[in-house]
Amino acid sequence: MTKNVVLTSERVFESDKLPIRVRYTESSSELGFHSHEFTEIAIMFHGEATYRTEFGSERLREGDVVVIPAGAPHCYADECDKQLMNIMFIFNKLPIPFREIYHHPGFSALFVIHPDYYRKHRFYPRFTLPEAIAVELKTILSRAWSIQQAKRSCYNLYVFGAFCQAIPLLLTGYNADGDTSAAENQASVAGCLDYIGRHFREKMSLDALAGYANMSTSTFLRHFRLATGTTPVGYIQRLRLRYAAEELLHGGRNMIDIAQDSGFTDGNYFARVFRREFGQTPGEYRREKQRNQRRLR
Secondary structure, three states: OOEEEEEEEHHHHHOOOOOOEEEEEEOOOOOEEEEOOOOOEEEEEEEEEEEEEEEEEEEEEOOOOEEEEOOOOOEEEEEEEEEEEEEEEEEHHHOHHHHHHHOOOOHHHHHHHOOHHHHHHOOOEEEEEOHHHHHHHHHHHHHHHHHHHHHHOHHHHHHHHHHHHHHHHHHHHHHHHOOOOHHHHHHHHHHHHHHHHHHOOOOOOOOHHHHHHOOHHHHHHHHHHHHHHOOHHHHHHHHHHHHHHHHHHOOOOHHHHHHHHHOOOHHHHHHHHHHHHHOOOOHHHHHHHHHHHHOOO
């Protein structure tokens, strides 16, 4: 592998805009091996090319999708009538609708699992879109790219809207592909993360989660930490806090009801961990967000 060029976030995204861009390319082999400080989803809409990573190479054809994590060296070679659309983004800095997206099957494998997990298992996500989904996705992203290129008013917001439309289409394609992973353990952890995303407000034991992943407790903990960068308890608590933060912005529900609905049985404990996570008490968080919303009206 030759010298790796690193594309920085500052080079790709505007500092005062949402960190998301789309890019259309017909040839990029001259760039050689490169990596990014952000995630990239590459979708081959026409033609073919050889996709190379530190793990090897494979031929991409029409409808193929690869997810390239931050820091992953890669390049393209032997391009033939290639029409590739790249979606570049920093996921945790985007205002993604939490409730819907975290419950979607396949989301964890594409957006939650830590890049180091894929590096350890020597592969990155790849799948093939059904033709109808590829056509719909091409229409959405091509329109967003055109608006971005013309720098129309609020074009970054339009690109973000296109990304939100693209996510469920990509996830549907990911699920439809059948063999979505080159590593059985990755599929087990991703399935467990999807399960947690649907049931995080309920009581869950470590043994039960390990059983769901069909692993011993020690093996499950090792894979879970590598995949998410935290423990199952820490991951569940983070989901509960994000859910509670959204609930605080809807209506005038009291804090105790929100805490219990989010999975916290102790209101005082909820207030402590919420402040540790967001730097404010639940009440302060609600008041600040409501003030900001009024200013935008």
